[in-house]
Amino acid sequence: YLNFCDPWPKARHAKRRLTHRGFLEKYATLLAPQGEIHFKTDNHDLFYFSIEEFQALGWTLRDVTDDLHQNEPAENVRTEYEQKFSAKGQPIYRLVAVVPERKGHDEENA
Incomplete structure (x- = not known):
């Protein structure tokens, strides 16, 4: 679960975002086959940046919404932050990303 992480809004800080492809590559090695990341944010720009990053690395996206509530x-x-942002009328963005199949994974387990 990645819930309401720091959006690092400046472009020069993009590599610090927890949905930057550098992090996604690490998560892919740690997650089980068909493992999932459940991602929520109140930040529009971070959400759409994240969609691009997941798609660029071949993650399958499902349950994508730009207004969860x-x-x-x-x-x-x-979450506590979710309640706080929702009470202010901010939309909550959410998606589930499924780790891509690893090349050679089936051969390793055969």
Whole structure:
């Protein structure tokens, strides 16, 4: 879960974002096959930056929404920050990213 992480809004700090491809490559090695990252933010720019980064590395995206609370799933657990931002009327962005299949993974486990 990556919930409401620092958006590092300046372009020169993009590599510090937890959804930068450098981090995503590390997560891919740590997650099990078909492992997931559940990502929530109140920051529009970070959300769309993150979508681009996930897609560039071949992650599968699902449950992508730019207003989570408009049709909030029953299983959603609201974080403290989520409640705070939602109370101010800010939309909550959410997605689930599934790790891409690793090349050679099937051969290693055969």
